[in-house]
Amino acid sequence: MILGIPYPELAMLAVALLAAGAVTGILAGVFGVGGGAVIVPVLYELFTLLGVPEEARMPFCVGTSLAVIIPTSIRSFNAHRAKGMVDMSIVKIWAVPVVIGVLAGGVIARYAPADVFKAVFVIVAGLSAFRLLLGKDSWKLADDMPGNLIMRLYGLVIGVLSALMGIGGGQLSSLFMTFYGRPIHQAVATSSGLGVLISIPGAIGYIYAGWPKAAEFPDVAALQPPLALGYVSLIGFLLFVPTSIWTAPVGARLAHSLPKRKLEILFGLFLATVCLRFVLSFF
Template structure:
């Protein structure tokens, strides 16, 4: 029970989240990501140290990550759209199935065992890492995007997986678009729009999903969203992101791919080890 947490423990939680936000900002700037691939594993370690029960730890990380992504995804999308890089036609096809997928994922989160979140994170992280480490830009399914039925189905899958992983969907949608020959810059720009479609309904859905667990969640939580995590993560992560970005400019694209691939494998290994335990 967290109702009796001391002011000192609450201060430790706040300080930990501020530091974690700074680390996240550096990693996000370095690797060009701003979502759950970085936020979720860092939150997981913090919540483990402060004693958040295993039953709610992973969904709390995911829900909080989705809430953190909201302002950054809106800012990113507006920036990319102003530069004319966003393919709005793709977003129009994906909008409804992505949102429905997010709602489905949020509903699943209400009843899913904690290990399900880890398993999904491990599988997607390993696949992404292998593509990065083996420089698989040549992996292609075709030169043109598939028809609307396939696009709709993939949009729903992106929504479900993003909701259960706590990510903005950019990693999954960019992967899909590059498989069909779209330039990486256009893929990233278009994917930024999914962050808005995923993060807002996703965060609301995880508030609903965690409502029955309020008695064992840490203070200042609303369902599976930690508001102290949300409020303290954002300022320092935004402040430190340029540091990571400057570091990224000193490294080649290939070195970044290798470093990020290793990072994803280490995170997947950490969650896989906890599954075995």
């Protein structure tokens, strides 16, 4: 027994997290994403098997996802900025409202029922799935970005939704920028900057939001310190990141063998399946 947790239970948790990280890495490599759209549903199934209660399960997945995104978002942003692809003027406009939105999302997470997190995931992922499966590159709202007020309002929305969904904001901001005429490569590069702004305060917010939960569920090892702090699984972070990074190139090699449109359809179907899974869990 370590820290009051039986060896078999601790071993099962570690093996399950390593396996989940490997699966996430492959999926992320195939679909070209590394955010919560893949991490959250994988963790949800894992934490279901590990007996994490329904009322804590979804925010626990979201908080852990935000923590996992921290190192990958920093690495991604630095790489894109080194290539001169990041539009820092947009990042600067979005910085303050995005962080405010993330902090607001952390407060909401402390008091919101579990179904709120699922509903946000279903709505955002559902729209992304629709765009991937049925959208066209010609869909645009304008040829240039809107004024600063609209940009700041959208940044606030990105922050709140990303904090409740456990994503780095790339899906939302890239979609927004392409609708306003920005090339997809610049949109993706600029959106990487939001991952840093969202993941760090987001993870801290979920530690605060879930702080009382360990005492409420003393028999659930996955929620207990030092394996977890609030709604952030520390053992999940430590075991998830290395295996996902290790297996991501496997998925990437598989992705290179598939046409772009087929990848879009596969990712759209993946998101649609996750949405259906969460919708069914409401009943």
